[in-house]
Amino acid sequence: MAGKTVIQTSYALEFAGTMDEASVLRYNAILDVLEERGRLEAPLGEKIEAEENLFAIRVMTGGNYRFFYCYDTGTIIYVLNGYQKKSRLIPKRELKRAKQIRKELGL
Numbered sequence: 401m402a403g404k405t406v407i408q409t410s411y412a413l414e415f416a417g418t419m420d421e422a423s424v425l426r427y428n429a430i431l432d433v434l435e436e437r438g439r440l441e442a443p444l445g446e447k448i449e450a451e452e453n454l455f456a457i458r459v460m461t462g463g464n465y466r467f468f469y470c471y472d473t474g475t476i477i478y479v480l481n482g483y484q485k486k487s488r489l490i491p492k493r494e495l496k497r498a499k500q501i502r503k504e505l506g507l
Contacts, residue, residue, distance in 0.1 A: 404438040404471075406431050408479040409501055412467055415482035423461040430457055434469070434477060448490070453507065454498060456490075457482075466490075468498035470507050478505055 408416070408431075416427060430444050439445070440457065448454040448468070457479070459465040467482040480501040483494040 404435055404475050404477050406435045406469075406477045406479060409481065409505075411481040411497075411501060412479040415467075419459075419463060419465060420461070423459055423463045423465055426461050427457070427459045427465070427467070430459065431479070438477075448495070451495075451499075454502065466494075468494075470502050472505075472507055478502070478507065 416424060419427065430440065433444060434440055434457070440455070442458075443460065444458055446456050446458060448456055453470045455469050457467040457469060459467070464485045465482055466485050468480040469477055470480065471477055480498045481494065483491060
């Protein structure tokens with residue numbers, strides 16, 4: 401599963417642009433791990449329960465950010481969108497948005 405290509409959607413790139421510099425550096429380092437290993441383990445990532453092919457990147461810096469990502473059938477991983485975590489639960493709006501982007505990508 402290693403040797404994947406990570407592609408960020410415009411939604412993910414736009415959100416990443418709102419983060420502080422330390423968080424962006426951490427996010428980019430996590431993307432490098434994802435690309436190299438093809439997967440993330442805790443504490444860097446997690447599977448979204450009750451969702452098929454939907455995972456979260458955990459950027460645990462001062463801002464505490466999450467990015468949803470999914471796999472295609474080949475060697476590409478798509479980073480769908482991101483949000484700033486403010487509670488224990490995933491915001492329904494953000495989860496719905498990630499699922500819609502995934503659908504638009506045909507995944």
